[in-house]
Amino acid sequence: MKNKKTLGAALLLSSVVFSGASMAGGASAEALSVTCAGCHGYNGASTGPATPSLAGMSETYISDSMKAYKSEERPSTIMSRIAKGYDDDDFAKMGTFFAAQKMHMADQSAGNKSKDGKKLHKKNCEKCHSEIGTEASDDSGQLAGQWVPYLKYSLEDALDGSRDMGKKMMKKLKKVHKKGGEESIQALLDYYASQK
Amino acid sequence: MSKFSRRDFIKAGAAVGATSFAAGFTPFAIGGATKKVVVVGGGVGGATAAKYIKMADSSIDVTIIEANKDYHTCFFSNEVLSGERELDSLKVGYSGLKKHGINIVHAWVSNIDPKGQVVKTSDGQSFPYDRCVVSPGVDFKWDTVEGFDATIAEAKPHAWLAGEQTITLKKQLHSMKQGGTFIIAPPPNPFRCPPGPGERITQVANYFKVHNPTAKIIAFDPKKGFSKGPWFQNAWERFHGFDSANPTADGMISYHALDGVVAFDAGSNTVTTASGNKVKGDVVNIIPAQKAGTVATASGLTNDKGWCPIDALTFESTMHKNIHIVGDSSVSSPMPKSGYAANSQAKVCAFAVVALLNGDKPGHPTYVNTCYSFISKHEAISVAMVYDYKDGKIVKVDGSGGLTSKEVDAKHLKMRAREAEYAHSWWSNIVDDSWG
Numbered sequence: 001m002k003n004k005k006t007l008g009a010a011l012l013l014s015s016v017v018f019s020g021a022s023m024a025g026g027a028s029a030e031a032l033s034v035t036c037a038g039c040h041g042y043n044g045a046s047t048g049p050a051t052p053s054l055a056g057m058s059e060t061y062i063s064d065s066m067k068a069y070k071s072e073e074r075p076s077t078i079m080s081r082i083a084k085g086y087d088d089d090d091f092a093k094m095g096t097f098f099a100a101q102k103m104h105m106a107d108q109s110a111g112n113k114s115k116d117g118k119k120l121h122k123k124n125c126e127k128c129h130s131e132i133g134t135e136a137s138d139d140s141g142q143l144a145g146q147w148v149p150y151l152k153y154s155l156e157d158a159l160d161g162s163r164d165m166g167k168k169m170m171k172k173l174k175k176v177h178k179k180g181g182e183e184s185i186q187a188l189l190d191y192y193a194s195q196k
Numbered sequence: 197m198s199k200f201s202r203r204d205f206i207k208a209g210a211a212v213g214a215t216s217f218a219a220g221f222t223p224f225a226i227g228g229a230t231k232k233v234v235v236v237g238g239g240v241g242g243a244t245a246a247k248y249i250k251m252a253d254s255s256i257d258v259t260i261i262e263a264n265k266d267y268h269t270c271f272f273s274n275e276v277l278s279g280e281r282e283l284d285s286l287k288v289g290y291s292g293l294k295k296h297g298i299n300i301v302h303a304w305v306s307n308i309d310p311k312g313q314v315v316k317t318s319d320g321q322s323f324p325y326d327r328c329v330v331s332p333g334v335d336f337k338w339d340t341v342e343g344f345d346a347t348i349a350e351a352k353p354h355a356w357l358a359g360e361q362t363i364t365l366k367k368q369l370h371s372m373k374q375g376g377t378f379i380i381a382p383p384p385n386p387f388r389c390p391p392g393p394g395e396r397i398t399q400v401a402n403y404f405k406v407h408n409p410t411a412k413i414i415a416f417d418p419k420k421g422f423s424k425g426p427w428f429q430n431a432w433e434r435f436h437g438f439d440s441a442n443p444t445a446d447g448m449i450s451y452h453a454l455d456g457v458v459a460f461d462a463g464s465n466t467v468t469t470a471s472g473n474k475v476k477g478d479v480v481n482i483i484p485a486q487k488a489g490t491v492a493t494a495s496g497l498t499n500d501k502g503w504c505p506i507d508a509l510t511f512e513s514t515m516h517k518n519i520h521i522v523g524d525s526s527v528s529s530p531m532p533k534s535g536y537a538a539n540s541q542a543k544v545c546a547f548a549v550v551a552l553l554n555g556d557k558p559g560h561p562t563y564v565n566t567c568y569s570f571i572s573k574h575e576a577i578s579v580a581m582v583y584d585y586k587d588g589k590i591v592k593v594d595g596s597g598g599l600t601s602k603e604v605d606a607k608h609l610k611m612r613a614r615e616a617e618y619a620h621s622w623w624s625n626i627v628d629d630s631w632g
Contacts, residue, residue, distance in 0.1 A: 030547075
């Protein structure tokens with residue numbers, strides 16, 4: 001995580017420079033970010049049932065995600081088509097906007113495996129996804145309270161090799177999946193869904 | 197009106213200190229009368245504009261005037277026809293906007309007086325405004341299909357504005373005799389919801405396949421094609437034996453391009469097309485050519501083609517000052533006449549209205565469209581586009597947007613299944629963003 005955080009700090013610095021330089025021209029952080037609301041909810045708090053909330057995640061996470069969609073490094077249905085309409089400066093602005101919003105906890109039903117999921121999370125995930133994946137400064141995506149279909153798709157993509165989530169996570173995820181199969185994945189999702 | 201803007205007041209307030217607030221001064225008391233915005237039309241465009249203006253500057257007095265107490269979203273109403281959804285599931289009210297402190301008035305706006313800056317309703321009320329936002333959706337050009345008018349449309353519905361007519365058309369389709377013929381006549385460009393006709397054919401075909409497998413759908417389209425056309429046609433090939441190479445061939449769906457309906461005999465339920473085809477239908481669905489909503493025409497906001505020209509920076513009418521038009525009625529090409537486009541335009545307009553009322557310059561606009569269509573219950577496709585503002589115009593951002601992949605192998609069908617889930621999220625979120 002250390003490298004990631006340094007990168008985050010570097011990005012934050014550069015975005016400050018960029019947004020200063022582009023004030024005269026491009027759209028504001030707010031103007032850019034409100035265009036996302038039709039799918040991702042007012043101020044990035046998604047009403048679900050599948051599209052993820054964006055509110056409260058870090059600027060780095062949002063802007064890195066948009067870059068990965070734009071380059072198609074990260075698989076998506078619609079996001080790469082949308083990300084191609086913007087540049088890095090726009091992504092930094094969107095990141096600033098959503099990072100300033102309060103994280104939204106989805107009101108969704110959870111299966112009955114959340115106790116098992118809690119154990120799995122503590123053992124395998126919490127180190128990088130602290131506070132059950134709600135700590136923005138980890139620069140990773142929201143887990144607890146995020147819409148479960150989206151989390152499920154993300155893990156599916158990681159497991160079938162279409163999305164690289166980084167060596168560390170891939171190793172842990174594959175281990176969990178190998179040992180407990182789909183049930184373990186479901187247990188993790190139940191745990192995240194049970195957090196309100 | 198005083199030239200002392202809200203921003204100046206804030207500066208002055210900061211200089212004087214908190215005591216002036218304690219003494220009971222308000223920005224209105226010092227800055228003159230409260231700024232008034234009247235929003236005409238409570239659809240996506242109007243609701244979004246009202247909400248975003250109020251959220252950006254709560255000192256502005258915002259009133260929204262809408263004839264209906266409940267609104268049904270036009271988007272996803274084709275699914276009512278197939279029985280996938282009930283019309284009630286598309287119902288939206290105005291309590292969310294009321295909670296934000298927006299005044300809700302249910303009345304029919306007869307016209308806007310641009311010189312007097314007053315909105316007038318048919319029940320005799322007057323609403324003065326500093327700026328007015330108009331989002332009246334579409335109205336129909338009733339003189340374009342001989343023998344078809346607003347009265348006939350009550351029994352032979354166009355069902356292009358979600359509501360009673362949607363239910364009527366659904367009932368007719370669901371009670372159509374086995375092996376009967378459904379004729380659909382899409383409108384000429386431009387019109388609300390470009391993928392709508394393809395969506396409607398797809399939904400009705402899905403219903404017929406289960407409940408009336410020998411039924412026929414014949415489409416007479418004045419255009420050479422329609423939005424998402426090849427994607428819908430691919431679905432018809434996969435599920436309904438359609439042949440894209442020979443689209444007019446006899447089958448569950450036959451599609452006649454460049455041969456729109458020009459006349460209708462309601463007595464015999466027979467349509468006549470531009471090429472002289474005369475075909476009798478058991479259910480006939482004529483979707484007439486469209487123009488800006490009636491209030492736009494009544495208030496002198498439309499051009500000779502029946503639509504409202506605007507300044508894309510602010511959505512202010514180029515015909516009358518202090519009146520802004522968003523959504524289907526506005527000339528916002530290359531943006532389509534879609535719900536998402538109306539929502540996006542309304543936000544650009546809202547920020548501009550707030551800036552202008554506070555004596556500021558409007559910021560640089562940015563706009564998005566995103567639109568989902570269901571192919572089947574668990575399969576959806578989407579189209580998206582990002583737009584920028586250049587040289588006074590709305591322009592597509594090069595390289596952005598486009599459609600879901602045409603591929604339908606297992607990998608891509610998995611993504612389309614996700615799009616179906618995202619489509620439901622789209623409905624929920626755009627409704628909450630606009631009216632919530």
